[in-house]
Amino acid sequence: MEEHVNESKRPRTARELRKAKEAEEERKRRKEGSFNKVSETEVSGESLSAPSEEEAYQVSYEEQSQEELHTDYAVDSSSDEGEESIDDENYSLGATNIADLEELQTELEKWKRQAEENKEQLLRARADYENFRRRSRKDQEDAVKYGATSLVESLLPVLDNLERALAVDESTSESNVLRQGVDMVYRQLLQSLTEKGLSVIEAEGKEFNPHEHTAVMQEEAEGVGAGMVIEELQKGYRFKERILRPAMVKVSY
Incomplete structure (x- = not known):
């Protein structure tokens, strides 16, 4: 009802x-x-x-x-x-x-895009971190390997002066004794530096290399092709794989 x-x-x-x-x-x-x-x-x-x-x-x-x-x-x-x-x-x-x-579908797509962006950022950050680790490791190795570079480089003028002293022609007995002493010091110093990684850059008779040689003079030479080192004016040195000082040379043209 x-x-x-x-x-x-x-x-x-x-x-x-x-x-x-x-x-x-x-x-x-x-x-x-x-x-x-x-x-x-x-x-x-x-x-x-x-x-x-x-x-x-x-x-x-x-x-x-x-x-x-x-x-x-x-x-x-x-x-x-x-x-x-x-x-x-x-x-x-x-x-x-x-x-x-x-x-919900729109929200899901939004979070999918956000997840992809986060993944890409993570991959980039991981790659940057790996590059940083490699650079840091290489810097540490170079620091150990080339730690004595500045010391060796500071001794190069000493070698130059010893070489000049040995180049003086003295016929007296006293000068011969002095020359022998200088030669002994020179060889001992050169040997010690060589053991640490120092090496002489070969120049005379070699093709001119702008990374290892510095041309200060040019001269025409018979029987020698252009671009060849015909005389070494100052020795160049290499410390392990690094060029400490390029050789000063005279080049043919």
Whole structure:
């Protein structure tokens, strides 16, 4: 009963109102038809008495059927509206789910891109770190290997002076003794430096090499091709793989 009252208070749609109106008109037509039949009977004199029980029962049965039809229609309308409401709710829920799915897909793509960027940054950082380690290791090796470079380089003028002293031609016995002493010092110093990694750059008779030779003079020489070192003016030295001082030379043209 409570559900029926609530259904009667619920706003009706245009289709429900139209069907209810048609049912009401049909019920009125049936009543008018029944009333006309009774009136015609009274006028014709066939019967001046009240409608028989059968006729009254027929009218009551028709009214009851009409009311049941109206009730069934209201129930059907309510059922249709309930189904429509469920369909609308399902459609709204489906649309919401699709929107949420699209939003999640967009968020997923965003995090995928972020993950790729983080991976690339990690790879670059790892490569930079490996390069730094190699450079640091090489710098340490060079520091150990060439740590005495400045010391050896500072002793080169000493070798030069000793060589000049040995180049002086003295015929006296005293000068010979002095020369022998200088030569001994020179050889001992050169040997010590050679053991540390010092080596003399070969120049005379070699093809001119701008990395190892410094040309200070050019001179034409018979039987010698152009670009050849014809005289060494000052020795050049190499410390291990590094050039400490290029040789000063005279080059042919």
